[in-house]
Amino acid sequence: DAKTTQPTSMDCAEGRAANLPCNHSTISGNEYVYWYRQIHSQGPQYIIHGLKNNETNEMASLIITEDRKSSTLILPHATLRDTAVYYCIVRVPSGNTPLVFGKGTRLSVIA
C-alpha cells in the first residue's frame, strides 16, 4: 500500500503556481520523497526528489517540512501541458525498493 496521502483532484489557473500537497506521516529516516506525473496516455515522468532539504530543478520545487511528515510540489507557472496525475512516493533510494504508486492528485490547469 502507498504510504502517502494526496488530494484526489485540484484545479489551477494557467500561469499561476500549482501547489500540490502530500502527507507522509510515517516516513522513515532513510526514505526520500519522489514526485512523478503521468500525462494522459503517456508513461510516468520523473519530476524531482528530496530527503529533507528543499529542492529545485527546471521543472518544479519540492518543499519538505522540517519534521518530514509532509511536502509540497510547486509548479511555479502552470501551463495547460501540466495537466496530469501527480504521484508522491516515499521510498528508500535502492534498486531493491520498488515504486509503490498510490492514486495521486489529478491536476487540471484551466485557461
Add this chain to the structure above:
Amino acid sequence: SAVISQKPSRDICQRGTSLTIQCQVDSQVTMMFWYRQQPGQSLTLIATANQGSEATYESGFVIDKFPISRPNLTFSTLTVSNMSPEDSSIYLCSVEGDRYEQYFGPGTRLTVT
C-alpha cells in the same frame, strides 16, 4: 535520463493467445522494471528484471503468466500468456537512473477480446 522505447505501442488480441512486449533502452542499465496499469487505476509493479538472472516477481504475478527475458543490458521482453479480458491494461517498462529515480517507456496498450 534514459530514452526508452516499447513495441508494440498497442495491440488487440484474442483471448487464449500470447503477446510479447519489447522494451529497448538507449544505455546500459542493470535493472529493468515491468508495470501494469489497469483501466482507471494506478501502476502496479509486475517484476524486476536483472540481466543474467531470473526476474523477481511481485505478489500476485507469476512467471508462467508473465515470463520475462533480459538477454542484455539494453533490452527486455515481457510476455502476457494465455490472455483473458482481465489482462487488458497498459504495460510499461522502466529503468533506474543514478539517483534511483525511474524513467518510463511510453507503454503498450493491450486490449483482449
